[in-house]
Structure formats: C-alpha cells, structure tokens
Amino acid sequence: MDKVERIGVSLDKKLLSKFDSLIARQGYKSRSEAIRDLVRQQLSSEVLSNPKAHAVAAVCLVYDHHATKVPQKLIELQHSHLLQAISSLHVHLDHHNCLEVIVLRGPVGRINKVAESLLSMKGVKLGKINLVATEHSSDS
Secondary structure (H helix, E strand, C coil): CCCCCCCCCCCCHHHHHHHHHHHHHHCCCCHHHHHHHHHHHHHHHHHHCCCCCEEEEEEEEEEECCCCCHHHHHHHHHHHCCCCEEEEEEEECCCCEEEEEEEEEEEHHHHHHHHHHHHCCCCEEEEEEEEEECCCCCCC
C-alpha cells in the first residue's frame, strides 16, 4: 500500500463481537484487513452492476454425460464464443456425472448471456456463475 489513512469506526458491542467471531473463523489477522476486503467486495459489486464493465467468470456445471449431448454442445458453445471462453476444466465426478468449469472473460453483459445459455442447456443438472471484476473503482 502506498499511503495508508487511519479511520475510526464505531460499532455496537454485539455487532463487533459477531464481526470478530466471523473474521476469526475466516482466518483474518486483523479487523483492518477484514474491513478492507469488505470495502473491495462492495466496490467490485458496484463495478459488476455495469453490463459494459470487464470481468472474468467461472461457470460451474454438473451434468450427466450419458443423458444428452452436453459435452458436444459445451464445446460448440465455447468455440462460438472464443473471445469470452478462455479456458475450461473437465472433472469426472462419478460414472455418470461430470463437472465442467468454463472461464469466461469480457464485458459483464456478454459473460452473463453466454453463462446463462450454458446453465439453461438441456442436460445440465446444476450450475453457478461466479463473476469477478477486472476493472476496479480503487486499485487497493
């Protein structure tokens, strides 16, 4: 950090106690680092609310590879969106189920459109999109 400014924060004792318990469970070394992360998360959420902002996303899908042609459809969809799909990981969970993690990059609006088409694909049992802003309102 280039410059650090100290600030004071007033919290109700009960709220502070819950916060201290939370950050202890999460392994934070200090309240300051936990508060910095909360601020970063909020700033990132603000960035992600703009469909034109740049981001990356991990799209996790679980599907039965015997039930439909999901693997072929996933490959076709990734190849048709080469600017967004930058990597993928395939994991065999058991005899029937596979986990596919597809990493997308680009504007939030385009990422969401591609991710939603993946999640709504026939044969996909479960899915989740995890977006992370690559543009920041603040660099620290």
